[in-house]
Amino acid sequence: MKAAKVTNMKGSKTIRVGDHPKPSITQPNEVLVKVLAVGLDGTDREIMTGPYGEAPSGEDELIFGHEAMGVVVESGKEAGLAPGDLVSIVVRRPCHDPACVNCRNGRSDFCQSGQYTERGIKGAHGYLTEYIKDEDRFFIKLPEACHTFGMMAEPQSIVEKVWDEVQHIQQRLIWEPRSALVLGSGPLGLLAALTSRCLDLNVHVWSMSAPDSPEAKLIEKIGGVYQQSNAEGGPSSLSAYAESIGAHFDLIWECTGYSPLGFEAMDVLAPNGVLAMLGLSAGGRKSEIPADKLNMEMVLENKCVIGSVNAARKHFETGIYRLQQMESRWSGAVTSLFTKRFTLDEVPQVDFNHIGIKAVVDVVPVEQWKFGAAAGETAYSFSV
Numbered sequence: 001m002k003a004a005k006v007t008n009m010k011g012s013k014t015i016r017v018g019d020h021p022k023p024s025i026t027q028p029n030e031v032l033v034k035v036l037a038v039g040l041d042g043t044d045r046e047i048m049t050g051p052y053g054e055a056p057s058g059e060d061e062l063i064f065g066h067e068a069m070g071v072v073v074e075s076g077k078e079a080g081l082a083p084g085d086l087v088s089i090v091v092r093r094p095c096h097d098p099a100c101v102n103c104r105n106g107r108s109d110f111c112q113s114g115q116y117t118e119r120g121i122k123g124a125h126g127y128l129t130e131y132i133k134d135e136d137r138f139f140i141k142l143p144e145a146c147h148t149f150g151m152m153a154e155p156q157s158i159v160e161k162v163w164d165e166v167q168h169i170q171q172r173l174i175w176e177p178r179s180a181l182v183l184g185s186g187p188l189g190l191l192a193a194l195t196s197r198c199l200d201l202n203v204h205v206w207s208m209s210a211p212d213s214p215e216a217k218l219i220e221k222i223g224g225v226y227q228q229s230n231a232e233g234g235p236s237s238l239s240a241y242a243e244s245i246g247a248h249f250d251l252i253w254e255c256t257g258y259s260p261l262g263f264e265a266m267d268v269l270a271p272n273g274v275l276a277m278l279g280l281s282a283g284g285r286k287s288e289i290p291a292d293k294l295n296m297e298m299v300l301e302n303k304c305v306i307g308s309v310n311a312a313r314k315h316f317e318t319g320i321y322r323l324q325q326m327e328s329r330w331s332g333a334v335t336s337l338f339t340k341r342f343t344l345d346e347v348p349q350v351d352f353n354h355i356g357i358k359a360v361v362d363v364v365p366v367e368q369w370k371f372g373a374a375a376g377e378t379a380y381s382f383s384v
Contacts (some may be wrong), residue, residue: 003129004347004361006047007061015048015348020063020125023133028078032133033087036369039067039151040359041187042257043282044120045352054122065128065361066091066120067149069142069372079136086142086371088153088320089134092310093117093124109161109310113329128347132364140316144372149323149334151360152191156319157311159191159253162276163199164315166251171303173272177250178202181238183265185215185226185336187358188278190251193312194326194333197222201251206238214339214357222330242268255279260287266294271301278308 003020006013025032046052047064055062072085081087094103095115102110119134120126142150180196182189185207196203203224209215216226227241228234235241240260242248248270254262257279267290269275297303311319326333339356342349344363354360 001130002344003063004065004344005061005063006053009053009055009060009062013048017345017347018330020129022131025074025076025133028076029135030076030133031072031081031136031139032074033070033139034073034129035068035070035127035129035363037151037363038065038128038361039155040350040361041067041155042346047121056123056125056187063125063129064120065126066118067154068127070132080143081136081139084372085257086147086150087139088142088150088316089127090138090140090313090316091118091121091154093119103326107312109312115227125222128344130359140320142314142320143218143324145286145324146320147369147371152323152334153316153319155188156191156323157315158188158278159195160318160322161311162278162308163195165306165308166274166276169274169306175272179247179249180251180253181206181249181268182253183261184279185209186255187249188215189255190215190218190337190357193219198322198325198329199223206241214336218333218336222333229384238264238268249273252276253278253290257281259285263289263294266298266303266305269303271303273303275305276308277305
């Protein structure tokens with residue numbers, strides 16, 4: 001079978017599509033899945049062009065891609081999935097440290113040892129290939145209505161984990177949030193904005209994209225307010241923007257990875273509010289911050305800052321529900337994020353500077369997708 005790989009992981013990386021052994025079921029709880037489509041994100045960009053990513057032990061190449069949707073083509077006799085089932089798949093696998101209580105209890109997203117693996121990212125091959133095999137517990141069944149956007153279950157699970165954490169944290173008080181600020185209008189930022197609107201929050205998005213960009217138009221479509229961060233004549237900072245609208249924000253999603261912005265966000269967080277940091281910073285940036293002022297506000301106003309990455313199975317399940325809610329409220333909102341589509345053979349030519357919002361790799365051409373009972377016996381006759 002074919003697979004998209006990063007080769008020479010420890011040297012000068014090369015992206016190629018080559019042969020890889022097709023997996024086969026060896027355990028009764030395993031399933032074999034035909035991959036239909038895989039979304040690409042900033043992590044894939046870092047793996048393809050930067051220093052990020054780790055090949056499986058003893059290897060120097062990595063099949064990448066971790067936002068997958070596929071169809072079950074074979075299942076072990078003890079597996080809880082059947083051929084024809086449309087599925088998404090969890091990314092992280094637990095560590096083997098017996099002292100890691102979180103991994104031992106199904107919450108590898110809170111791994112304490114750091115020895116977890118992540119398919120397509122850290123120590124395990126990913127999903128940009130024709131077939132994948134794994135234990136059935138790592139697959140989540142998708143309603144067939146999700147077939148146009150099921151690969152977004154993984155990024156949406158990250159957003160759902162944050163909201164889950166926020167709800168637990170805010171049990172400390174009576175909290176009736178009204179406003180949310182999203183920093184960044186990449187795929188994760190837009191999903192955070194869509195989620196916040198589904199929660200009936202007033203949404204503001206602060207981003208560098210132009211006011212007439214597809215990102216800005218989507219925010220307007222869902223009833224949010226879009227503000228270009230570097231607009232000529234506009235507010236010079238988040239603080240200036242908050243002052244101009246006369247409001248601070250109950251919930252802030254930091255999705256840019258630009259660390260100075262995260263500290264600036266602390267200043268516009270409302271009393272008792274939560275700042276969730278989802279973006280990863282790199283480059284050793286330095287900036288001056290009003291440390292005493294921020295310290296005083298954090299203490300006296302009961303502000304909270306959390307970091308969040310990865311997600312558990314329950315967040316995938318909630319995310320699947322939320323994606324359907326988004327599409328029900330604003331038809332085409334989720335699929336409008338897909339601004340560039342590639343075939344598997346085209347992956348080595350992907351240029352992240354020219355994909356718009358979100359790239360999707362169609363491992364199987366869309367017109368050939370088959371799943372569920374309606375597909376009949378031909379559902380499993382994909383070429384190898």
